[in-house]
Amino acid sequence: MTAVEIPRQRRARRARYRLRVAAVAACLTLMCVLAGTVAARVYHGRLLVLLVAGAALGAFAIGFALRNRPSFLAPGASLVGLTAYLLGAIALTADGTEPLPATIVDALVNAVPRTLTALIPVEPAPDTVVVPVFLTWLAATLACEFAIRYGRTLLGCLPPTLLYAAGLYLVGPNADGGTVYALAYCVLAAAALAVTAAPPERRPDGDAVVDGPAPSKAPALMGAVVTTCVLLAAVALLGPAAARLVTADPGDPREYVEPPQLTDIDLNPLVRIAAWSKYPDQELFEADTSGDSWMRLAVLTEYDGTTWQAAGDFRTAGTVIPGSGDADFSADVEIIGLGGKLVPAAADPATITGLPIAVNLASRCLLTPDGLATGSTYHVESALVAVDPAGAETARPNLADGSTVAVPPGTPEIMATIAEYVIATYDTPFERAQGLADFLAQHYAYNPEAPSGHDLPALGFFLGNPADAGGQRGTSEHFAAAYAIIARLVGLPSRVVVGFEVPGGSSTVTAGQGSAWPEIDFAGVGWVRFDPMPAPDAVPTPPEDTLEQMEEETPTPEEDEGGGGEAEDFNDEALEQDGDFDEELAEEAGGVPLWAWYALGALLLACVPLVLKARRALRRRRRLTRGGPADRVARAWAEVLAAAARAGVRVPGHANAEEAAARLASLEADIGPLPRLVNAAAFAPGAVTEEDARAAAAVAGEYPKRVRHQVKRWKRFLT
Known part of the structure; x- marks a missing residue:
């Protein structure tokens, strides 16, 4: 090998390695994006998709840039990047009602429980985006370290796979199966494994020196064969169990998390009516509404003989309340002395800003986990429930x-x-x-x-x-x-x-306006x-x-039956009458005599055979006179088969015309050219003429008369 060819070979190997590493990095980055997007299916809008995609790209960019630097630099830089990215995500999703430091602390402390209890669709808020963004960044960082720095691509696929599983668990049964996500994820993983990066000792980029010939491909090929065999064996052994898991309904993690709890006065809000009635001038809140309304505090459906309580649990929600129509009512509220956790709102609330909110989907009532305090403000829009009085x-x-x-x-x-x-x-x-x-x-x-x-x-x-x-x-x-x-x-x-009861416009709602009322479901x-x-x-x-x-006005059962009060004298001669008492009552009532009903029933029974015969004649006429020539031939054949069936010879539906003719021969009644015409109507309908149709109709008209003597007498009489 000449001195000129060696540098050229080095450059080619270096280019191939860099292309391979870039391909693995791209595949793993997209895998992390997909894994984070799985959880975003239960979030409102596309904001979380953009946030997890940015987290995956940012984490991989830092790890990829520092892949040839000392190993302690990448985790430190990644931690700094994660902190900055989380602060940016919190600031982006905050509504500005609280100071940013307080919002950050609240989001970090309550991220896990609020993410699991959030009402679906989950509103992207500081406390509901922290967990998916953090896990996506962590998975991307670990995948980059394992696959790019240490050359273990298969191990690098593990963090995004765990993130994918966590997303499926968070979604539970609240979204579709996500088949497209699964297929895309598998394709990306296969692509990353197919272009596996080389181990660090064989890296030809950076300051690495390439000496000697390229390494043999035989060990790599052997390893690929062994790995493929192991994967096939695992699929064969674990496939049935995995199939059962796929077809089973996934569990919902929200069932295991305690929802926001009510205070004592919120558990039984009816007891607040007495205090409001005694102090009607107490100011509870100020409201600026777009119209007159009844702002509900609680809806109570369950009664145990002691207290009325609301059904269902409260679930954390964002600014958008699912299940409501288009908002046509708005209210700006400032709390003065209401207290408790229940939030007044007209039915049905659609959006609310200014307070962290939990919703009871059974009653559509609102709750703020932190409780109402003097000075708390919020804006709520509702889709007023319209009731049709006439309906x-x-x-x-x-x-x-x-x-x-x-x-x-x-x-x-x-x-x-x-x-x-x-x-x-x-x-x-x-x-x-x-x-x-x-x-x-x-x-x-x-x-x-x-x-x-x-x-x-x-x-x-x-x-x-x-x-x-x-x-x-x-x-x-x-x-x-x-x-x-x-x-x-x-x-x-x-x-x-x-x-x-809140009037339209700006007003101060006092305790005297608080009340309870019943409702009926129609x-x-x-x-x-x-x-x-x-x-x-x-x-x-x-x-x-x-x-x-x-x-006093309602008669007793004895009076209704004629047994109440003084008993009648049944020995009174005035009650004794000659003749049939029931018949005289019927005549006095002007009713129809009983014998007339019997006569009418007998007449109706006698008409049944005539009706059946008329129905059969009309059907024959309709079959033989309507439609094209081929259709009339087919219907004539149907008439012949029906007449034969009445005579006791049934032709199975799968029999062709020749087989049917052989069966009909036992009746000793000529059917003429009808089998040939039937075949022509079935296979060459255009060749059937009007003359053929008339010939078939003539056979169908005469055939029932020729086999009539073989029909049982009772059937001839009735049908």
Whole structure:
């Protein structure tokens, strides 16, 4: 080898190595991007995709640039880059309501639990992007070190693979299978392994010196063969188990993380009504709304006889609340003295900014994990729920959710009595719902000093005790809770809502505007609000007067059957009549005599054979006169086969015309040229003429008459 060829060979080997290393680095970088993108499928928008892609590119750029430097430089530089990138991601996703240092600390401390409890689709926020960005950067750094610095490409594929698995676990059953992601990932991994980088001692780039001939390819080829055999054996052994795992439903990690918890006053928000009623001038919050609205605080559907509670858990959400329509209502709220964690908002909230939010998807209510404090502000936009009153008047109750009609044991007797009154007085579900509200409003009074309590004994005291003993007086807590339970006894699905009546424009909402009200669920309409509260200064009618009057007017079962009151004298001669008593009653009632019904039934039975015969004749005529020549030939053949079947000779559907003709020969009835015409209609329909169709119709018309004597008599008579 000449002195000129040696440097040329060195340059070629160096170029091949650099191309191989660049290809491996590109494949592993894209693998890290894909692995991070797997988790981004449950995030809102494309921001997280861009963040994890930037993290993978940044980490690999640092590692690749320092691949030939001392090994301690790359981790330090990567850590600095990760810190700067995380701070940039937090600043990019922050809403600016809190100082940046406080936002950074909160995001780092609460990143893991909030990522796992975030409501899907997850809103990219400081505390929900930290984990995927950090893991993507870490996976890219380790992959670069293993594959590029130390030349172990297979080991370098492990970090992005673990990141891919973590993304699948985070997604759980909340997205599609991601087949395209899996295929692209496998292709990139195969490409990286195919152009595996050389070990460090064989590197011809940088300051490395290339001496002697190129290394033999035989050991590398042998290693590739052995590796392929090992992979095939692993696939054969682990394939069935992997297939079972693929077809199984993945678990959701959100099930194992405790959701945001409510305070005592939020667990049972109905108890706040009593305090609001006693101090109606207490300022709770300021609101600037785009229109009049009922801003809900809590929706309560489950009742155990003691307390009303909300169903479902709260899940952390971002600024966008999933499942809402287009927002047509907005409110800017500043908290003064409300307290607790529940956040007032009109139904249904669509977006909210200014507070960290968790959402109860069952009730669509909002909660802030840190609690409301004086001075807290937020902006909420809602898609107001529109109810069709006309549709509700004719709708049926929606009984799909059993928890909305469940009644605990031990309900007071007065509730059952009121329910019976409502059922006896009103007919439709909507009338009963409105009638129950009217009954409570007309027979009970509002008293802001009434003690709090909505358990069954307290509600029984409110409904059943006389006014001079402290009963029949209560707050909206008592009216709403009693209404909801009695509605369920009537068969109406109900729930209790706690909230505020807020006028449009800018106003200060006081405790006097807080109340509870019941709602009824109608199929196809939704939840409809009803107002059982009495009018101001209304004088209630004692409920016992109305209920006792109903008992007096309602006949007993004995009276309905004629056995109540004084017994009739069945020995009275006036009751003795000659003749058949039932017949005279029928004649007096002007009814049809019984013999006429029997005669009509016999006439209808006699007409059945005539109807069947007429139907068969009309079908034959329709078959033989409509359509083209080929179609009429085929239908004539169908008529012949039907007539033969009535005579007891059935031709299987797979038989051709010649086989069918052989079977029909047993009936000793000529079918003429019909088999030939049938074959022509099937294989050369254009060759069938009108004359052929008329000939086939003539055969089909005469054939039933020729085989009639072989049809059983009862069949001839009936059909």
